[in-house]
Amino acid sequence: MRVLVTGGSGYIGSHAVVALMEAGHQVVVLDNLENSAGTVVSRIERITGQAPDFIEGDLRDADALEKVFANASFDAVMHFAGLKAVGESVSRPLAYYETNVGGTVRLCQAMERAGVRRLIFSSSATVYGDPARVPIDEDAATGGVTNPYGRSKHMVEQILFDLGRADPRWSIGILRYFNPVGAHESALIGESPRGIPNNLVPYIAQVANGEREQLNVFGDDYPTWDGTGVRDYIHVVDLVAGHLRALEFLEAQPGSHVWNLGRGEGYSVLEMVRAFEEASGRPVPYRVTDRRPGDIAECWADPSKAERELGWRAERDLATMMRDTWRWQHNQRIG
Ligand code: NAD
Numbered sequence: 001m002r003v004l005v006t007g008g009s010g011y012i013g014s015h016a017v018v019a020l021m022e023a024g025h026q027v028v029v030l031d032n033l034e035n036s037a038g039t040v041v042s043r044i045e046r047i048t049g050q051a052p053d054f055i056e057g058d059l060r061d062a063d064a065l066e067k068v069f070a071n072a073s074f075d076a077v078m079h080f081a082g083l084k085a086v087g088e089s090v091s092r093p094l095a096y097y098e099t100n101v102g103g104t105v106r107l108c109q110a111m112e113r114a115g116v117r118r119l120i121f122s123s124s125a126t127v128y129g130d131p132a133r134v135p136i137d138e139d140a141a142t143g144g145v146t147n148p149y150g151r152s153k154h155m156v157e158q159i160l161f162d163l164g165r166a167d168p169r170w171s172i173g174i175l176r177y178f179n180p181v182g183a184h185e186s187a188l189i190g191e192s193p194r195g196i197p198n199n200l201v202p203y204i205a206q207v208a209n210g211e212r213e214q215l216n217v218f219g220d221d222y223p224t225w226d227g228t229g230v231r232d233y234i235h236v237v238d239l240v241a242g243h244l245r246a247l248e249f250l251e252a253q254p255g256s257h258v259w260n261l262g263r264g265e266g267y268s269v270l271e272m273v274r275a276f277e278e279a280s281g282r283p284v285p286y287r288v289t290d291r292r293p294g295d296i297a298e299c300w301a302d303p304s305k306a307e308r309e310l311g312w313r314a315e316r317d318l319a320t321m322m323r324d325t326w327r328w329q330h331n332q333r334i335g
């Protein structure tokens with residue numbers, strides 16, 4: 001297939017581009033490089049032996065999107081582009097709604113005009129809010145979200161369901177990611193947060209690398225086995241494999257579909273610290289601080305729908321996630 005990948009030079013998008021190219025698909029990347037580096041494309045070329053077509057352009061620019069679809073024909077779009085920092089979304093809500101919601105509407109309009117109606121969308125387990133129970137399946141209530149980032153994901157899901165209902169020619173796969181971590185095993189692509197990392201694993205990696213003094217553990221009084229927050233961490237390479245399966249599924253069975261992409265297993269913050277220490281052979285000093293506002297105690301997936309319908313399950317274990325994160329972190333440090 002010929003696939004447009006928005007946000008294809010970002011963390012998850014770049015791994016998806018590699019997986020698509022390795023599976024023989026032709027890829028065009030659209031990214032405005034707001035949160036990624038122009039060098040990612042050449043790193044993808046080092047992994048796959050071929051560079052994807054790259055267009056530097058903005059999702060919010062209707063004319064630019066028009067041109068993208070006028071210059072090439074696509075069978076599908078994988079839509080990763082967006083803003084993703086929960087804390088920043090509280091202080092810059094309009095930017096988050098403009099890019100995540102407005103940008104997605106513009107993208108769908110351009111797709112509609114070009115007659116391209118197969119879309120994979122990066123959603124998030126955040127749409128479940130504070131879940132009534134774990135593991136969380138796709139029928140669990142959504143919408144109890146407490147920040148603009150999460151609300152933007154929930155809004156886009158609603159928009160896409162409406163679109164699918166209005167016109168059955170659309171095939172839409174909504175993928176609810178749990179906590180993506182890790183990096184490609186080549187250590188050529190991975191997550192490069194700008195400034196202080198918001199997420200646990202990049203922060204731990206920087207502590208192990210000596211770039212930060214210690215980890216702040218946000219609360220140890222949650223009702224979990226060791227009092228720290230529990231999440232379902234999934235290797236980014238497994239995550240993107242789920243996208244390829246979803247794409248194949250949509251080709252065979254059009255319509256709107258939702259799948260959780262997680263491992264179905266939760267780890268606490270302290271378990272993550274220990275696993276990273278083992279993988280890196282470095283200490284990860286930490287101190288316990290107050291809870292982070294908006295955090296929930298525990299969140300992990302019931303991924304059985306994806307397993308049943310897509311024939312997909314995450315294969316890489318925690319040790320592999322940590323090993324690959326460490327190799328990427330280390331490789332970045334040495335250049
Ligand atoms: P990322 O920031 O690394 O990648 C997003 C890419 O989109 C970046 O390369 C950025 O430059 C680009 N971009 C941003 N605004 C754009 C615009 N207006 N036009 C064109 N390109 C633009 O983020 P990621 O971690 O790879 O996340 C990809 C998607 O997955 C996002 O939609 C995110 O919300 C979603 N998601 C991520 C996580 C996570 O923990 N990483 C969890 C759940 C869902």
Ligand code: UFG
Binds near residue numbers: 125198
């Ligand atoms: N944590 C710390 N210290 C840190 C960072 C995180 O103790 O410095 C803890 C958090 O309190 C939480 C766990 O580590 O218990 C994981 O936190 P992350 O920030 O890595 O992940 P979240 O589950 O809070 O959020 C992530 C993404 C969101 C997404 C959500 C669900 O950041 O965008 O997963 O998919 F919405």
